[in-house]
Amino acid sequence: MPFFGDIPKPARVIDSSMGWAHTVRCMARDTHRSAVYSVEDALGRQLDRGGTVEFFGSTLTLPIERRFADVASMQRFVDSVLSVIDPYLPPVTVRERVSASKAHYERPRTDRLAAIAVPLQLIDGRRWAARESVLLHEIAHHVTHHDDCARGEAAHGPTFCAHLISLHARVIGPESALLLRASFDSAGIPVAGVVAS
Ligand SMILES: [Zn+2]
Numbered sequence: 001m002p003f004f005g006d007i008p009k010p011a012r013v014i015d016s017s018m019g020w021a022h023t024v025r026c027m028a029r030d031t032h033r034s035a036v037y038s039v040e041d042a043l044g045r046q047l048d049r050g051g052t053v054e055f056f057g058s059t060l061t062l063p064i065e066r067r068f069a070d071v072a073s074m075q076r077f078v079d080s081v082l083s084v085i086d087p088y089l090p091p092v093t094v095r096e097r098v099s100a101s102k103a104h105y106e107r108p109r110t111d112r113l114a115a116i117a118v119p120l121q122l123i124d125g126r127r128w129a130a131r132e133s134v135l136l137h138e139i140a141h142h143v144t145h146h147d148d149c150a151r152g153e154a155a156h157g158p159t160f161c162a163h164l165i166s167l168h169a170r171v172i173g174p175e176s177a178l179l180l181r182a183s184f185d186s187a188g189i190p191v192a193g194v195v196a197s
Helices: 033-049 071-085 132-145 158-172 174-186
Strands: 010-014 051-055 058-062 092-096 104-106 114-118 192-194
Touching (some): 033 132, 033 174, 058 174, 071 114, 071 158, 104 132, 132 158, 158 174, 158 192
Antiparallel strands (some): 104 114
């Protein structure tokens, strides 16, 4: 897909809400979860309208993120992203989450593939969760789940945040990734270091 760039992979070194919910494995306490949600909430509002953003004296132009109408289109999106970032990653099933306002990630089990569950009901006339940034958050959980560097880390730990930034860079655009990284930094949210692959 033409919008995916060649972005370095997150490494091990640590340098530094939208109302998401998800299943987590045994790990450290998730102390930065609400801060991560707040950052994504703010970025999500900007991606909702797109346009220019002032950033330390420079002007960045953000795209408007894509929205999806149904499970099939979200599944195609998730499959495309996974095939580009790592074709050896196990697949993820996208399904509708009924009677809920939050998307979540379900890690794989011996009898079931990993899943991303997304509510499709309308809120203020829009499918709130069926959009690019929400799916990237859940894909980041999937990538992190299969990353040994994240072992023992919190669900929204440094490796998760690094994968999320990388996904924004490759899928939405470098401007979105830059804002996300800067916002994590100013909020004191640790992010795993990035090195060239
Ligand atoms: Zn999450």
